[in-house]
Amino acid sequence: MNNAATESLTLEEVCIRLAGQALLQVNTRIAPGEVLTVMGPSGSGKSTLLAFVAGFLDSAFDAQGQVRLGEQNLLTLPAEQRGIGLLFQDPLLFPHLSVTGNLRFGLPKRTHNKQQQIAQALEQVGLAGFENRDPATLSGGQQARVALMRLLLSQPRAVLLDEPFSKLDTALRQEMRALVFGQLREAGLPTLLVTHDEADAAAAGGPIIALG
Numbered sequence: 484m485n486n487a488a489t490e491s492l493t494l495e496e497v498c499i500r501l502a503g504q505a506l507l508q509v510n511t512r513i514a515p516g517e518v519l520t521v522m523g524p525s526g527s528g529k530s531t532l533l534a535f536v537a538g539f540l541d542s543a544f545d546a547q548g549q550v551r552l553g554e555q556n557l558l559t560l561p562a563e564q565r566g567i568g569l570l571f572q573d574p575l576l577f578p579h580l581s582v583t584g585n586l587r588f589g590l591p592k593r594t595h596n597k598q599q600q601i602a603q604a605l606e607q608v609g610l611a612g613f614e615n616r617d618p619a620t621l622s623g624g625q626q627a628r629v630a631l632m633r634l635l636l637s638q639p640r641a642v643l644l645d646e647p648f649s650k651l652d653t654a655l656r657q658e659m660r661a662l663v664f665g666q667l668r669e670a671g672l673p674t675l676l677v678t679h680d681e682a683d684a685a686a687a688g689g690p691i692i693a694l695g
């Protein structure tokens with residue numbers, strides 16, 4: 484779609500504390516196109532780590548360390564300027580907007596050929612001709628595909644995935660893993676995946692760290 488990204492996402496000596504107790508420690512570098520999987524029991528701090536990187540960590544936590552994209556320190560930037568794309572278990576499409584409206588929302592304001600980019604994005608995920616559909620009329624898998632393309636059209640510099648396949652049925656889950664990881668690799672995006680599912684980690688094909 485666009486030129487592949489070339490930046491690494493670096494989490495250097497990250498230590499997050501809650502009520503005076505260390506919750507998690509991470510020291511890692513995610514290469515362009517690589518997916519780092521974070522696993523761990525409920526309450527071990529997986530979502531907290533994503534919130535820290537994305538820029539919306541609750542003030543109940545005390546965080547130390549550095550987060551860098553390429554050479555840029557992300558921690559001094561507000562969430563909306565970090566260039567981080569997020570995918571959750573729910574596609575979170577805007578129900579009052581058509582598929583096109585949702586994808587337009589992802590596109591940077593000054594994009595030329597918006598309609599053409601949207602049509603190409605839909606074609607890439609087997610949804611050619613779905614431009615005017617209402618999200619409520621799409622299947623779960625179709626909604627997940629639109630959410631993925633909205634993310635990619637927003638030209639993020641890194642991606643965070645929080646249990647992105649957990650609400651899909653088994654067959655669809657396998658298909659979406661291949662699609663999501665394939666697209667992220669092709670786009671060269673460093674990606675942090677939080678999951679409980681070892682098959683997700685295997686499909687991601689990258690290193691795994693365990694919290695807790």
Ligand SMILES: Nc1ncnc2c1ncn2[C@@H]1O[C@H](COP(=O)(O)OP(=O)(O)OP(=O)(O)O)[C@@H](O)[C@H]1O
Pocket residue numbers: 501506523524525526527528529530531532541543
């Ligand atoms: N806003 C908050 N204020 C205080 N404590 C919080 C807050 N959010 C989460 N916690 C606590 O921080 C710890 C880590 O929570 P977190 O949601 O990161 O875990 P998780 O590994 O993502 O769990 P799960 O797998 O269940 O989603 C938990 O003990 C949780 O109760």
